[in-house]
Amino acid sequence: xxxxxxxxxxxxxxxxxxxxxxxxxxxxxxxxxxxxxxxxxxxxxxxxxxxxxxxxxxxxxxxxxxxxxxxxxxxxxxxxxxxxxxxxxxxxxxxxxxxxxxxxxxxxxxxxxxxxxxxxxxxxxxxxxxxxxxxxxxxxxxxxxxxxxxxxxxxxxxxxxxxxxxxxxxxxxxxxxxxxxxxxxxxxxxxxxxxxxxxxxxxxxxxxxxxxxxxxxxxxxxxxxxxxxxxxxxxxxxxxxxxxxxxxxxxxxxxxxxxxxxxxxxxxxxxxxxxxxxxxxxxxxxxxxx
Amino acid sequence: xxxxxxxxxxxxxxxxxxxxxxxxxxxxxxxxxxxxxxxxxxxxxxxxxxxxxxxxxxxxxxxxxxxxxxxxxxxxxxxxxxxxxxxxxxxxxxxxxxxxxxxxxxxxxxxxxxxxxxxxxxxxxxxxxxxxxxxxxxxxxxxxxxxxxxxxxxxxxxxxxxxxxxxxxxxxxxxxxxxxxxxxxxxxxxxxxxxxxxxxxxxxxxxxxxxxxxxxxxxxxxxxxxxxxxxxxxxxxxxxxxxxxxxxxxxxxxxxxxxxxxxxxxxxxxxxxxxxxxxxxxxxxxxxxxxxxxxxxxxxxxxxxxxxxxxxxxxxxxxxxxxxxxxxxxxx
Numbered sequence: 001x002x003x004x005x006x007x008x009x010x011x012x013x014x015x016x017x018x019x020x021x022x023x024x025x026x027x028x029x030x031x032x033x034x035x036x037x038x039x040x041x042x043x044x045x046x047x048x049x050x051x052x053x054x055x056x057x058x059x060x061x062x063x064x065x066x067x068x069x070x071x072x073x074x075x076x077x078x079x080x081x082x083x084x085x086x087x088x089x090x091x092x093x094x095x096x097x098x099x100x101x102x103x104x105x106x107x108x109x110x111x112x113x114x115x116x117x118x119x120x121x122x123x124x125x126x127x128x129x130x131x132x133x134x135x136x137x138x139x140x141x142x143x144x145x146x147x148x149x150x151x152x153x154x155x156x157x158x159x160x161x162x163x164x165x166x167x168x169x170x171x172x173x174x175x176x177x178x179x180x181x182x183x184x185x186x187x188x189x190x191x192x193x194x195x196x197x198x199x200x201x202x203x204x205x206x207x208x209x210x211x212x213x214x215x216x217x218x219x220x221x222x223x224x225x226x227x228x229x230x231x232x233x234x235x236x237x238x239x240x241x242x243x244x245x246x247x248x249x250x251x252x253x254x255x256x257x258x259x260x261x262x263x264x265x266x267x268x269x270x271x272x273x274x275x276x277x278x279x280x281x282x283x284x285x286x287x288x289x290x
Numbered sequence: 291x292x293x294x295x296x297x298x299x300x301x302x303x304x305x306x307x308x309x310x311x312x313x314x315x316x317x318x319x320x321x322x323x324x325x326x327x328x329x330x331x332x333x334x335x336x337x338x339x340x341x342x343x344x345x346x347x348x349x350x351x352x353x354x355x356x357x358x359x360x361x362x363x364x365x366x367x368x369x370x371x372x373x374x375x376x377x378x379x380x381x382x383x384x385x386x387x388x389x390x391x392x393x394x395x396x397x398x399x400x401x402x403x404x405x406x407x408x409x410x411x412x413x414x415x416x417x418x419x420x421x422x423x424x425x426x427x428x429x430x431x432x433x434x435x436x437x438x439x440x441x442x443x444x445x446x447x448x449x450x451x452x453x454x455x456x457x458x459x460x461x462x463x464x465x466x467x468x469x470x471x472x473x474x475x476x477x478x479x480x481x482x483x484x485x486x487x488x489x490x491x492x493x494x495x496x497x498x499x500x501x502x503x504x505x506x507x508x509x510x511x512x513x514x515x516x517x518x519x520x521x522x523x524x525x526x527x528x529x530x531x532x533x534x535x536x537x538x539x540x541x542x543x544x545x546x547x548x549x550x551x552x553x554x555x556x557x558x559x560x561x562x563x564x565x566x567x568x569x570x571x572x573x574x575x576x577x578x579x580x581x582x583x584x585x586x587x588x589x590x591x592x593x594x595x596x597x598x599x600x601x602x603x604x605x606x607x608x609x610x611x612x613x614x615x616x617x618x619x620x621x622x
Contacts, residue, residue: 048513050513104514117507118506119506119510132503132514135502136514173510
């Protein structure tokens with residue numbers, strides 16, 4: 001599935017984002033970058049159907065059924081009547097307005113969304129919190145267990161979420177999004193997932209997001225972490241003051257001459273890093289100046 | 291919460307409920323109006339059973355209203371009092387009495403339940419109007435604040451109307467306004483309360499997972515498939531009707547709707563599928579126990595109103611919750 005924004009204007013309170021012409025490809029990771037207040041979260045919420053887009057709107061275009069299905073999805077041969085009805089609609093086009101108008105239970109089959117500041121339900125254990133991802137669909141204990149294993153919280157399953165650290169709570173929210181996946185899921189949207197994670201979990205998350213993309217999902221991630229973005233991005237969208245400052249393939253966007261004017265910070269290519277060079281911001285000049 | 295712990299919680303809860311009911315059943319006045327302790331005589335049996343039934347239903351309704359409001363507001367300090375529903379009901383019932391005093395008693399034909407529901411819904415409408423956030427949705431914080439103000443104003447209105455009433459009508463209304471568990475409840479009120487209580491328990495059982503998911507942020511609950519605004523509307527309407535029927539039956543009782551849900555969660559855990567039923571039982575237990583305690587308290591000028599017991603026991607509980615930062619932990 002490809003999610004398209006065509007000449008879309010998105011209102012979030014007083015903030016206006018757009019007009020946007022964008023395409024989030026299936027089986028690819030698109031990283032949304034930009035200064036604070038640039039519109040990253042607004043774009044992600046609109047992509048998740050949580051905010052309506054006006055004029056033109058965005059189109060959610062289903063391509064042919066995804067080539068790669070995980071083992072778990074293959075095991076899910078029998079679906080509920082409801083899942084069938086979505087399946088039947090899959091090859092059609094959806095406008096973003098339609099996505100935003102769609103019943104939440106229906107939308108939950110199509111996409112998962114992890115907000116920047118996930119919340120936890122008071123008194124809930126990690127396992128019950130992850131199980132909430134299945135609230136609109138039938139329970140699936142193996143998938144919940146797998147989601148907890150992939151995010152490294154399986155050992156904490158019976159702990160109260162309220163007692164966890166912020167990074168661990170982020171992983172619970174991400175596990176919930178993974179547990180929510182069905183055979184129809186085509187979109188995974190994650191807002192600044194690395195802000196509370198240590199390097200080892202950032203690495204694990206990067207691998208997990210790439211894995212989701214390899215399974216055919218369109219993955220959209222907002223991030224300020226350029227090492228993370230450079231490592232996982234196929235495409236990059238740079239937003240600044242509610243407009244697209246740059247968009248395209250990662251290799252063409254994550255370059256000092258493009259990022260420097262957007263962030264007003266010097267950037268430098270670190271060439272020798274495998275598998276590809278990274279474009280990282282430099283702060284040492286500010287410290288040297290003092 | 292482990293299954294074993296939950297089982298233990300149910301046993302404790304049901305034992306407490308049974309104890310409260312037995313205590314209340316054994317204490318009360320006899321046919322001559324004298325206070326007695328022991329198996330009721332044939333003439334007072336009806337009163338004991340009536341009081342038990344009233345307490346059971348009103349306590350359950352208040353506690354259900356409380357758990358729905360706490361879910362709606364994501365706030366453990368919420369109760370029917372917070373949205374001003376109890377006070378709204380009280381004001382409208384007082385107004386109905388006043389109209390009946392002017393226009394004739396036939397105007398009160400329908401009993402207190404109709405004005406109580408109108409009052410709760412009116413209070414709710416005003417609270418919602420001022421409690422809306424920037425985006426047009428309900429903002430939990432603004433809602434609580436406007437509810438407190440609506441409650442205060444409605445309670446003042448109730449006092450004002452009471453003051454306008456003819457002297458001979460004041461005692462009945464004043465007794466009700468302090469909270470009492472009627473020994474001879476009106477049948478219509480009992481039936482309506484029973485229906486709403488069973489509906490509330492059924493909703494909790496069927497929609498438990500949905501109510502659980504309401505504890506997440508709006509974006510999260512919406513993206514996992516919850517129609518947040520619709521569920522909120524149901525919660526608001528359900529909790530206000532429950533609060534109204536309880537108020538019509540027993541007058542405004544403050545803290546039963548607050549403590550009941552907490553007692554339920556500490557016994558059987560936070561999952562609504564079980565917590566809603568447990569909250570109903572907890573609320574019944576609390577109100578029946580308060581009604582029993584009232585009969586043990588010596589009072590030279592008649593028995594203490596049950597509302598006083600509820601407030602005396604519930605007020606400190608509220609403060610303890612506040613001190614423990616429960617609201618903050620919940621709303622994180």
